Amino acid sequence: MNRLAALILASLVCFQCAQKVAPTGGKKDEIPPKLVASHPVNKATNFKENVITLTFDEYVVIDNLMQKLIITPETDNTYTPLVKNETVILKFKKPFADSTTYTLNFGDGIKDQAERNPAQNLKLVFGTGALIDSGRVYGTVKDIRTNQPVFDALVGLYRLSDTLTPERIKPYYFSKTDSSGRFSIENTQLANYLLIALTDKNKNLLYNPKDESIAFIDTIVQVKSDTNNYQLSLFHSDVTEPKIQRTIPKVNDYTLVFNKGMDSAAVDFHQGPNLHYQLESPTQLKFYNIPAQTDTIRASITVRDSLGYELTFDQKIMFLPQRGKEKQPSPTSIKNTPPTSEAIEPLLNLELALSKPILNFDSTMLTITADSMITVAQQNTSFTWNRDRTLLKLKAATEAKDSVVIRIAKGAFISIENDSIPATTYKYNILKPADFGIIRGTVQNPSGRSFFIELLDKDFKNVISEVNTSPFVFRNIKPGNYRMRLILDDNRNGRWDTGNFKRKQQPEKILVYPSELIIKSNFEYEENYFTIPSR
Structure with missing residues (x-):
């Protein structure tokens, strides 16, 4: 009996030693789930059901699928998503429309259960008729002012209509751009459409002109079985009526x-x-x-x-009636551009912005002194007001070597509310050219079109300087990184004019120099930066 017990105990020990134990540690699972079966199968025809299933090689979960799943053509056929272990089930409310090719693009809406790795390039195409539509349109979407690719822009094909308004009509086929601004709309009917891109910030497939940008192709897009490549440039155009x-x-x-x-x-x-x-x-x-x-x-x-x-x-x-003690108006304030922290050229070019319209300005109470001793004569100074008399542009020819001081006495500016700014002094240092860089360039302009060139900071947020001639030069540029763009000013109004989809009006074209300009002190850069196309 003791011998039998010993044999049983030994067998149990050996069995436990042979059991498989999950390994500890090791590399993190970074392999995305793989689709192993679907119903219908990809590119299936004559599909008449309203339930779609996708089976993967591991347990999966859905992540905000109803927002991420893009179904084209656009449909009002609602569905309920379910997950059972390795299978995702989409139960649609009704069968799909007859003789139509549908594309379901899942984005990153399906992920593995363990590490949340999204399934890659997951797309299902099927037809409810005998054929799969073969039309395709692809291209890129960029921002017109920076020429940078736009991620997650909506690009849509719209059925032709004289009353097409993307504010109220959704695209029939659509896609989203990737991080490089690329898009591809596939398996469409071979027909004529309008091609429009939107930023679609609120994800409703409709255009909100107050907050969203738009781009469109002027001509009808003829979708064929061979590919069509289009470049779209998004622009903002707030066409809401003033009120x-x-x-x-x-x-x-x-x-x-x-x-x-x-x-x-x-x-x-x-x-x-x-x-x-x-x-x-x-x-x-x-x-x-x-x-x-x-x-x-x-x-x-x-x-x-x-x-x-x-x-x-x-x-x-109607102004409010005075009640109690008379309320004093807010004091007039003044702001100078450029600020005194910036060095300037001897040819003074200053803007003074005032918070209220100025009723009286006594120029004799504003004095300019060069190098602490030379007073600039009034005849060498000019003053120009805007319509509201709230912005004064001051130009003065000085021969300053070190500094310029502008002194404004109290009472020089009398506002319409009969108050004045306090006595104010601005001191500017004169810049030393060796501390700055110079950009020179030419523009190839065979058609003689009107243009202007902007030098901007590296993020395209602020315009540093502007010229409108060729050859051109930007002087006294602080060391740093800059961007440059040429704006075609065909209506010669001195500014960039955006487009208007309602009027089928494209924005004025912008040519962006493709790379950053790295400016160093005491260095000149010269190149043929732009070539303007003929009309």
Whole structure:
């Protein structure tokens, strides 16, 4: 008996030693799940069911699939996603439309259960008719102002219609761009379409012109079985109609707030006093209670945005009555450009921005001194005001070697509210050319088209300088990295004009120099930077 027990014990020990134990540690699983079967199979025809299954080589989970799964053509056939171990099941509410090729692009919506590795390039194509459509359109989407690729832009093929408005109509076929801005719309019907790209920030497949950018091809796109390659450049174009959002009445002023930025405002007062007014910001038109009014003032106002959309309306302007102690107006402030932290050239070019319209300016109370001793004569100084008398451009020819000092006495500027800025002094150092770089270049322009060139910071956010001739030169550039672009100014208005899908108007073309310019001190760069195409 003891011998039998010993044999059983030995057998149990050997059995336990032979059992497989999961290894500890080791490399992390980075292998994505692989599709091993689907119903229907890829490129299947005559599919008449409303349930789709996909089976993988390991357990999977879905991740926000209803937002990530792109089904084209666009369909209102809702579905419910389910997961059972290695299988994903899509139960659609109804069968698919007859004689149509469908493409299901899953993005990264299906991942393995263990490490959440997404299935790669997961796409299923099937047809409900006897054939699989073979049309394909591909290309790239970039930002027009930077020429940089745009990731996750919506690119759509729209059925032809005289009343097509992407604000209300979704694309029939669509795709999303990858990190290189590339897109591909495949298995489409061989037909004619309109091709439009959107940033589609809210993911609703519709165009929101206030917040989203758009690009479109002017001509009808003829989709064939051979590939069609298109380059689209996104631009922002806020075509929403101007309107008043609210009014801000106060004792000393009355402000209209608009829903978008305005380029200009014109006011006609009806048989009443002409109040002072200004576009205090692109969205705010301010009227000053000068001369002081207690009655309602009626005015006809026309505002115009950068796209040429106008709003003309009659407005009653009523200031709040004075209650209690008289409220003092806010003091007038002033801002100088460039700031005094920047060195300047001896040929002074200064902008003074004031917070209120200026009623009186005494130029004799503004003095300019070069190198602490030489006073610049008035005849060598020029002053130019904007329409609202809120921006003064000052130019002065000096022979300064070290510094320029501008002194503004109190009382030099008297605002419409009868106050003045305090005495103010600006001191600028004169730059030393050896500390800066120079960019020289030429533009090949066989058709003689109008243009201007912008030198920008490396992120395309700020314009450093601008020229409009060839050959051109940018002088006294601080060492650093810069970008450069040429804007075709065909309407010769001195600025870039965006496009307008409603008017089928493309934006003015922009040529972006392909690489950064690395500027060093005491160094000149010269090249044929741009070639302008013929019209």
